[in-house]
Amino acid sequence: MAHPGVLDAPAAPAPLPTIPLSELAPFALFGSLLALVLLYFVGAEQGAVSLVAGSNVHEFVHDARHLLGFPCH
Amino acid sequence: MVRTLLIRGMLVGVAAAVLAFVVAKVFGESQVGLAIAFEAAHEAPGAPAEPEVVSRTVQSTIGLFTGLLAFGVAVGGLFSLAYAVAQGRLGALRARTTAGLVALAGFAGMYLLPSLKYPANPPAVGNPDTIADRTSLYFAAMLIALAVVAGGFVAARRLAPRFGSWDAALLALAGGLVVIGLAYYALPAADETPEGFPADVLWRFRVDSLAIQATLWATVGLLFGALTERANRPAPVRAPGATPVSTLVGEAPTAPGGSPVATGA
Ligand SMILES: [Zn+2]
Numbered sequence: 001m002a003h004p005g006v007l008d009a010p011a012a013p014a015p016l017p018t019i020p021l022s023e024l025a026p027f028a029l030f031g032s033l034l035a036l037v038l039l040y041f042v043g044a045e046q047g048a049v050s051l052v053a054g055s056n057v058h059e060f061v062h063d064a065r066h067l068l069g070f071p072c073h
Numbered sequence: 074m075v076r077t078l079l080i081r082g083m084l085v086g087v088a089a090a091v092l093a094f095v096v097a098k099v100f101g102e103s104q105v106g107l108a109i110a111f112e113a114a115h116e117a118p119g120a121p122a123e124p125e126v127v128s129r130t131v132q133s134t135i136g137l138f139t140g141l142l143a144f145g146v147a148v149g150g151l152f153s154l155a156y157a158v159a160q161g162r163l164g165a166l167r168a169r170t171t172a173g174l175v176a177l178a179g180f181a182g183m184y185l186l187p188s189l190k191y192p193a194n195p196p197a198v199g200n201p202d203t204i205a206d207r208t209s210l211y212f213a214a215m216l217i218a219l220a221v222v223a224g225g226f227v228a229a230r231r232l233a234p235r236f237g238s239w240d241a242a243l244l245a246l247a248g249g250l251v252v253i254g255l256a257y258y259a260l261p262a263a264d265e266t267p268e269g270f271p272a273d274v275l276w277r278f279r280v281d282s283l284a285i286q287a288t289l290w291a292t293v294g295l296l297f298g299a300l301t302e303r304a305n306r307p308a309p310v311r312a313p314g315a316t317p318v319s320t321l322v323g324e325a326p327t328a329p330g331g332s333p334v335a336t337g338a
Binding site (some may be wrong): 016019023024027028034036038043045049054056059062063064065071072 | 074075076081103105127131132133136140141147151157158167184187192193195196199201204281286323336
């Protein structure tokens with residue numbers, strides 16, 4: 001047993017490791033972009049702004065848009 | 074590590090969307106139906122019926138589920154990124170406590186606080202001509218609330234060495250509420266409920282909306298916390314022939330919860 005002090009450690013769990021922000025940045029960019037696109041289609045497409053012609057997207061997610069609290073019509 | 078967290082967050086978002094769908098279907102849809110009935114009864118007489126692009130059946134089932142699913146995955150992904158920033162930076166908290174706090178903050182910033190100024194509205198409530206303004210205002214309120222919540226965490230961290238973590242958290246909370254209050258005082262009010270719209274339907278619709286969002290965020294926070302704790306647990310010591318205990322223990326400080334995290338999604 002070369003590390004007697006360490007054997008006591010399980011009683012008090014080690015603090016969680018922090019993740020360096022530089023390691024986080026690429027995932028944050030990718031993940032946020034993906035999330036914003038999804039939020040846009042659920043929350044705003046063919047309401048205030050419209051990328052896809054018509055109203056199919058709006059009408060399809062209509063109930064979710066209302067019930068999640070986004071302005072709809 | 075971040076990749077694992079991101080994937081875990083999005084999967085947890087799928088599970089959260091399923092539970093949110095159950096709440097929406099059992100409670101929310103009946104109020105949507107009542108609101109649409111009011112709308113139909115109060116249309117200008119003789120006005121041509123609007124063509125139904127997507128049927129009510131589709132809207133209230135697969136459409137509702139798809140919308141909730143997209144929202145759940147987006148929330149789960151954003152949540153996991155916020156968790157990755159928060160982990161180890163909010164004092165000596167366990168993974169599940171950190172996840173719970175981050176979910177509470179996300180729920181407040183993305184739904185609860187914005188909805189206090191611009192509450193959820195059923196069909197028939199809201200003037201179609203003002204949809205652009207209402208959408209911008211709603212997203213503005215959301216951005217302000219999220220910024221205040223994130224700023225609150227940063228402020229609490231800065232104040233903690235001087236005031237202790239409890240008082241620092243209370244000070245940050247109080248400061249955040251003052252900023253939100255001032256911003257909401259400045260933003261225009263939303264006031265478009267049509268004459269005669271049943272108040273009970275409006276109230277129940279808003280409570281149901283709150284229940285759906287609360288279900289979604291609670292599932293994301295609690296399930297993500299539980300899965301992360303399970304993945305962080307040191308691998309069980311195996312029978313004879315496995316790595317000696319002393320080696321495992323000796324490695325612990327250099328990589329606390331290191332490799333097991335990378336394997337469990
Ligand atoms: Zn609508």
